[in-house]
Amino acid sequence: MWREDVLDLKLTKFFEISARALLSLLITAILTAILAGIVWTFYDIRLVFSPDSHGAFRTILVDVLTVLAIVEILRTALAYFSEGRVKVTYIIDTVLxxxxxxxxxxxxxxxxxxxxxxxxxxxxxxxxxxxxxVRFSPRSRREEL
Incomplete structure (x- = not known):
């Protein structure tokens, strides 16, 4: 019985360390994607001076909103990194x-x-x-008690 508890503890610790390492790589990739999106958006500003400025504004708008969606994904990853769980509100924000x-x-x-x-x-x-x-989150339940 004692050996099983020690083994479970070691496996849990290994999983947590592995998950944090992989999540760190994921956060690095997300930050790189945000940087690339910002650079691409600034590069697309040149389209404003083209004859099709209406299309240029559409392209820039979609670029900016895509970067904001990636920022929401970063926010979800950071919440998991700090709290050990994913908040449903962050996922819904990302999808929205x-x-x-x-x-x-x-x-x-x-x-x-x-x-x-x-x-x-x-x-x-x-x-x-x-x-x-938001109304029925675990945090609001704890605050009510």
Whole structure:
């Protein structure tokens, strides 16, 4: 019995150390992606001086919103790194930013009303889940006690 407890403790410690090492690599990759996204956005500013400035603004807008989505992913990874768990609200925020990026892109192309309705339903569903997750989070439960 004692040997099994020691073995479980060692395996748990190994898992935690391995997860932190891999997460550190992931955070480094995310930071590199954010830096590349910022550089790419600044590079795309040159498109503003082209004849199709409307397309240039669309490209820059999508670039900026994509970087913001990656920042939300970084926020999720950092929360896991510091708290040892992933917050549902961070994941929902990431999906909301990504979906809203697509909504912004809808402004620049023709979309059927069915697709627009599906996106609106998705955004409203995510907003409702976000509100429920904040309202019934474990942290708020502890504060009520």
């Amino acid at each position: 930013v990504t979906v809203l990026t697509e909504v912004m892109a809808f402004w620049y192309r023709e979309m059927s009303w069915e697709k627009v309705a599906m996106v609106i339903a998705l955004v409203l569903s995510l907003a409702a889940v976000r509100i429920i997750a």
